Amino acid sequence: MRKGVMAIVGRANVGKSTIFNRIVGERISIVEDVPGVTRDRIYADASWLTREFRVIDTGGIEIEDASFTEQIKMQAEIAIEEADVILFVVNGREGITKEDEFVARMLQKSRKPVVLAVNKIDDQAYKDNIYDFYSLGVGNPIAVSGSHGIGIGDVLDEVIQLMPDTEEEYDEDEIRFSIIGRPNVGKSSLTNALLGEERVIVSDIEGTTRDAIDTAFVKDEQKYRVVDTAGMRKKGKIYENVEKYSILRALSAVEKSDVVLVVVDGAQGIIEQDKHVAGYAHEAGKAVILIVNKWDLVQKDEKTMQNMEKELREQFKYLDYAPIIFVSAKEHKRVGLLFPMIQEVYANNRKRVTTSVLNDVLIDAQAMNPTTTFNGGRLKIYYANQVSICPPTFILFTNDPMYLHFSYKRYLENRLRESFGFEGTPIHIIARKRD
Incomplete structure (x- = not known):
């Protein structure tokens, strides 16, 4: 089952990050009583009543022309677009502001289901304030206190009820594999080489692939489905707001895969972000193959491959079980060796021992x-x-x-x-x- 997605939106300093941390059960978002602390969307998994879902924390939406305001607004718009349910957070102690009204109009246009949480109602003196928020026109307000956990269960009950059925059809005879890695390591070229056709755009410009593209095909009478994901980039180095969301899409691709191909750039070598990307597949418990691409660009001697493999084992200690293969997707060299390898790790991931x-x-x-x-x-x-x-x-x-x-x-x-x-x-x- 694909995990549903809930986005938390609202103006700055209403307590979105506090509620986010309360829902996911740990302090992932920075919580500080200063507007604009959360600038990038932050993702985490959560569960309620046996239902698992993914939560997106967003930056506060402001109308004034302040630093980061336009970027934060665009990030929130993307989160709203991709979410199944929106949790709209307002400040019950300050009443309705023009920013709240602006956000409410954004949500009405999205036509997505909305749960309205009136935060900071941790004192009975503020309880009656929630009725003012009916005028926003986005649903029944629920009194909550993110700091004390009051009303969070009521909010999640409503969220789960509104979360759509995300059961996906699954062909048991089909091996699903995703191709992940940081931008510009050659994931799209590898997809095209595996498919034997120009299925996805190939470009030297980082971030060309923004969507995850599912493609079903048959090779040697075996059914496959490949997902070419958008490149994952380290949070602090993601500048394009659309690209930021590609991380969540790549996580979703890993989630529905049987096998994950982790691609690194053989010409550039291993960087810290490669280890970060590979960690997603390992933590998900998927079968993994490490692929060193662009091997045609590497100046080689008789020990080059051996030294590279040693470095990979040193840098990816948690993936010591993953086979390593050196390929050139551009020149279609050694790519055919991947299919038997995919079948083998797929079978091992499903192996039972008496x-x-x-x-x-x-x-x-x-x-x-x-x-x-x-x-x-x-x-x-x-x-x-x-x-x-x-x-x-x-x-x-x-x-x-x-x-x-x-x-x-x-x-x-x-x-x-x-x-x-x-x-x-x-x-x-x-x-x-x-x-």
Whole structure:
């Protein structure tokens, strides 16, 4: 199921970021009692009543010609356009302002469902103020206090009710893969090379691809669907407001993919943003392939590829399970090797291990390397079971999970990989106390 999207909008200094942090359960947005602190949209995942959704925090919309005002307004417009539900936040202590009326008109034009939250009602003396906000014409006002959490549950009940059904049709015979990476690493060229046609625009100008484009095709009797995402750019270096939203679209593409191809620029080398981009796929538990593109532009000797692979393993330590392939999308070199690799990591991400064989491997692992004392006790693993796939997830039933040292957990993961493969997919190991 695709996650629904809720955008939080309103004028400056009404408490949008405080409500955002309250909903997502952590302090992601900077909260400061100064107008205009939140300038870029900030994204986070949240859940309510078992429903997961994505939240966008936006900068405050102002009418006056102040610094960043026009950019903030345009960002909010994009968030409104792409959201399924809008949470419109106003300040219950200050009453309606001309900025509130301006935002209300924007929302009426959008024809999107709106939930009106009257914030800073943490004192009964202000309770009656909410009735004034009916005149905005965007729905029934709900009294809330972002600082104290009052009324947030009522707001989320309303949001979930208005969130559309986002169930997507899924062909079980089809392998879905997305191509992600920072701008200008050759994602569109790679898409065209895989498809064997000029499906997407290819340009040397950063940020050419702004939309995620789904394309279904068949290769060697196997169905595929590829999503070419807009390039992800570090927040502090995103200048075009449209491009900023491409991050959320790329996250959505990763979310609905089976396999994620993380592309880096072999000619330019690895930069910090590459690791940031790859982290999205790893955290989502997807099968991953690391692709070094533009290999035709690299001056090579007999050790160049080996040195590059060593650097990749050093920089992407959390992706040590991901296979690495060097390609030139422009010259269509080695691109054909990707298809069998995609099939392999796809299968590994869905691999199931029988309980008896799994426990035999763990018994052998403990015999070869017994547990040691940690946190005041010594770990005993009674038995294990695989509970899910995508990614493969294993439960260890123990005397006490606190006794499991991270290095021993890493050792067990390595033994599972040696025994069952799992190349290209993360695996999760969870320790629980046996009842």
